[in-house]
Amino acid sequence: MLSTRPDPRIVAVKPLTVPAPGRSLDLQVKVTAPVSDRDLPVIVFSHGNAWSLDGYAPLVDRWAAAGFIVVQPTHLDSRRNGIGWEDPRFATVWRVRIADLHAVLDRLDDILLQTVGTDARVDHERIAVVGHSWGAQTAGAILGARVFDADGVPGEDFSHPSASAGVLIAATGTGDTLTPFAAEHLPFMRPDYSGMTAPALVVAGGRDQSRLSTRGPDWFTDAYHLSPSPKSLLTLTEGEHTLGGLAGEAVAETTDENPARVALVADATSAWLHDTLKIDSAAWTAFGDGAAAADDAWSLVRK
Template identity: 60%
Template sequence: MPDSPTANAPKPAAAPTPVISAKPVVLPAPGRGEDLQVRVSAPATGTDLPVVVFSHGFGWSMDGYAPLADHWAAHGFVVVQPTHLDSRTLGIPADDPRTPRIWRIRIEDLTRVLDGLDILEAAVPGLAGRVDHDRIAVAGHSWGAQTASTLLGARILGADCVPGEDMSDPRVKAGVLFALTGLGDDLTPFAREHLPFMRPSFDTMTPPSLIVAGDSDRSHLSTRGPDWFTDPYTYSPGSKSLLTLFGAEHSLGGIPGYEVAETTDESPARVALIQQLTTAFLHSALCPEDTGWKTAAAALDDDPGPLGTLQSK
């Protein structure tokens, strides 16, 4: 059952701004098999707007994750959501010759978005000239978090345990990674055989990032428990924060969408906390003089009935 409102439910730091959105915006993608479809959402007013490029989880599309995308756009961000080839909306069969490379094509999708920001900006009425191309973050959930993490410097280990190609992008200044899978040493036999790309190294994932994990998130791909999802924080260098949500499973209370069937732990209060903390983190990570993240972190620490715990390094 959904949580009932409580006195401890987080409240937004500022009133939301009306949002404008355009979809599908199409970016040419030679060699991909079909062009890349993207949704762009942005506040109707404001200038020098920072950018968040969001990578969806397996099977989703640019239409998912409204609780995140709508909130971020209403609080000052241009949110860009590409539809990856694994999306159910595209219906690509499992035996498609591109399937073994979809993990890599996903990464190329995010890079293509960064390359095409001018096109995307021009496609949304009234957005041209209002985007700050020097303040860019990536975010993602589950497989999307792994996709986004590579632009932050995570690398895939080969069978010889040697890190593969560096696919980081210097244009990306920060990240928010939801339910990002942990080290590949703990994969199930099925995952080891069929998902060889799930062997990350976080040793070079250096940009500031917020890792969001649920303490009840148990993956059928790992032999470990929920602590597997804390590996990206534990094993990455630099400025990192870990938000661990009490009672949260893989959907973290419902971030993929409102009343989504696959959400097994529906919690509007938990989603509201995620909205508040990620928004504060992104603003402060992309604008160092912004103190909203420190304020939000302190408020969680002082909450007598917190929905999670936060640690930073």
């Protein structure tokens, strides 16, 4: 389902610095966009642990070719910043990640003014957040998910009014089955999805066995099952945590390298967003119609 736009060429601009008072390091972003067309929807993308604005090209380039402006911040946990588990700043990185997305959404016009004419070609009414792994939990917070505290009380509401939909790829499940390591170092991985009312597509791998939870791959479907409708759940039967290599070709984290699987995730995301943002429903309708012929490679449910 690669884009059939007349001009599939894209352009990327990096690094752009976004004002983020109180942040210990500058917030930098990359913008990738089509070279033509107007009224372009926006994806703000949150990377997984240790990555940066330079990752996820197989996803981002395909989204831009499909007609999206994609903005990628580098979060504090990027390996290039050297903030590890034992760093005293790590305990609050999850909050800084959310603040990063707020900063991007609040200053989107200023960001796009620094790029090649995208400021005049953006549709401000069609903005989505997307994330992978830790980035999926970050994006979920923008859509209304909260974090349970040690007493099981839902915490602060971090939702942002500019984001009208989102896609959560390999999103953290509930925190009652965290491994001892995760409970000690990642106590914020206790999401409460009951308030995530915004439309969302949840993408999970049928063979994604996390070392952070004692549960199996179904842990990554909680964002679908425990949130109110409207939601869709795409499960890639043989997919592991990087779902074929979302972060890049032949990267070390990829345990199930499969470019076709990556393309499926990218195209499903584009199709779902085009439908949900009321741009064009044809691709998502065709995607749904194709579920029966997927030969057990993937499945799709909705509520």
